[in-house]
Amino acid sequence: MLKGEEKVWYAAFKAKDTRFDGRFFIGVSSTGIYCRPVCRARLPKAENCTFYVSASAAEQAGYRPCLLCRPELAPGNAPVDAVSSLARRAAGLLEADYGSEQGIEKLADRLGCSSRHLRRAFAAEYSVSPVQYLQTCRLLLAKSLLTDTNLPVISVAMAAGFGSLRRFNALFKKQYGLAPTAMRKQVTGNSSHDTHVTLTLGYRPPYQWKQILDFLAGRVIAGVEKVVDDEYFRTVRLDAGDGQPVYGWIKVGHRPQKNALAVTVSATLLPVLSQVLDRVRHLFDLCCDPDAIVETLAVMNSIRPGLCVPGIRLPGCFDTFEMTVRAVLGQQITVKAAGTLATRLAQVYGTAVDTGIKGLTHVFPSPETLLSLQGQIADHLGLLGITRARANTILGLAKTLAEGEIDLRFCAEPQAELEKLMMIPGIGAWTAQYIAMRAIGWPDAFPHTDYGVKKALSSHVSAEILVLAESWRPWRSYATINLWNTL
Structure with missing residues (x-):
């Protein structure tokens, strides 16, 4: 019978979530081997599992390493690097x-x-090699563009990241046995426009679209993003790789009959299409396994019926700096007040863009923009109503992100990045946990001192909330969203 931390680890093992790889190992008594939590072998029964914090501990207990998942390759346990x-x-x-x-x-x-x-x-x-992996990514995006749009084949090749049409045609024919134009002829009903294209990104159902859209709607930065008619809009600025930024807009809607989101992207963003789609996946948590999460969080319904809703997603972010600044501005004030400050910051120091869409007028300022301001940062942001302490914290964030000292998207160790964050004056545990939830997408973050969490669990004191939340691990971020959604 599993208990305590072991139940948490077994839930993560069952979910095969890569975010837990290297954090523990599982000895399986029925086979005499030990595995990583991402092992794709048949899931053993819980009573046959023993959990260890290191590979060496599992071996000392008499277990042999799994030949399928190769524990020696787990993060933090390889002989050279993770x-x-x-x-x-x-x-x-x-x-x-x-x-x-x-x-x-x-x-x-x-x-x-x-x-x-x-x-x-x-x-x-x-x-496979990195080059082969990248080629497959490019080919699959090209196939989607050929199927879902009427873009010229040369535009498809460039948007998918191929350097030339000749290279694209040769590789496509080699891998799929037909020319791109031949595939285009087999497809009917595709559409695109001179100003934009629309693609679909799938998800595992169920998906609570209304809840995630309501969450984002309550935190929009006016001029940068908006939610209208059950769709999410925002402006975009990304680096095309040549040092020159490209600007545009996106629109994201729900297609429940296809278990997918429809992502409309302005034509100006085609050179950075893969970046846009990657950020949309992160923003809308499209890689989540809702069944694995609800299996653990169903225990929340003993607190209040219907507290755990199947298909809840963890709202991520599209722009890391924008989201972290928004988090700093939200310290100890209301969500609405923080949105007002963020809107002023975008209007004054952001870049004006012509999207042709009412209400989308600016992109949020980059770290480099704020770092380029002359004089004291507080003298600039103070005019917007931002306190000196918050202004200095935002400047600290801009420096660390611009210089690459903190990695909030592809970090190997979330806890290590959180510790770096909390070294910036003005960033405490609540802000770090909130950033871990939305920027890193860490599933087990838990801002237990959050006002909304405490209000949703008003019959419990802080110490009781922490104990209660142990049964929600390793999905405490999703539990937090469930609690917020009750307010």
Whole structure:
């Protein structure tokens, strides 16, 4: 019979969630082997599992390493680097920008390792090279564009990250056995416009669209984003890779009959299409497994019937700096007041854009924009109603993010990044946990001192809330959203 922390670990093991890889290991008494929590072998019974905080502890207990999931490759346990974690971070970077021509050497340098080691790590984790992985990502995006839009084939090739039409045609024919134009002829009913294209991104049902849209609607930064007619709109500025930013807009709607979201992207953003889609997936938590989460959080219904709602998603963010600034502005004031301050900041220091859509007028200022301001940051932001302490915290965030000292999207160790965050004056435990939820997408963050959490659990004191939340692990972030949704 599992108890306490073991129940948490078994739930994470059952979910096969990569975010828990390397944090514990499972000895299986029926086989005599030990595994990583991401092992794809048949799930053993709970009574046959013993949990260990390290691979060495499992081996000392007499277990042999699994030949399928290879515990020696788990983050923090490989002989040279956290091999598995390194490979997944590299894959994340490749998926976020198909058009990147930085090469394996520059990618390895960004991840702090040699290109040779990165190739070995990638092959161990995915059985392909980084180049092959990237080619598949590009081909699948191109296939989607050919199927769902009427973009010219040359535009499809460029949007999918291929350097030339000839290269695209050759690889597409080699992999799929037909030319791109032949696939286009087999598809009917696709559409696109000179100003935008629309693609779909799937999810695992159920999906509580209204709840996540209401959450975002309550926190919109006017001029940067809006929610209208059951759809989410926002402005976008991204780096196309040549040092020049591109500007545009997106619209996201729900297609429940397809278990998908419809993502409309302005044509100006086609050079950074893969970046846009990656950020939309993160914002709307499209990679979540709702069944695994509700299985654990159903216990919340003993507090109040219907407290745990199947299909709840963890709202992420589209722009990390924008979200972290919004979190700082929201300290000890209402959500509405924080939105007012963020709107002023965007209107004064953001960049004006012509989207052709009413209410979308600015992109949020970048870290570099605020760092370029002359004089004291408080003298500038104070005019907007932002206190000196908050202004200095925002400046600290801008510096650490601009210089790459903190990684909030592809971090290997969320706790390590949170500790770095809390070294910035003005960022405490609540802000760090909130950022972990939305920027990092960490599923087990828990801002237990949050006013909304305490209000939703008003019959419990803080110490009781922490004890109560132990049964919600490793999905306390989702539990927090359930609590907020009751207010």
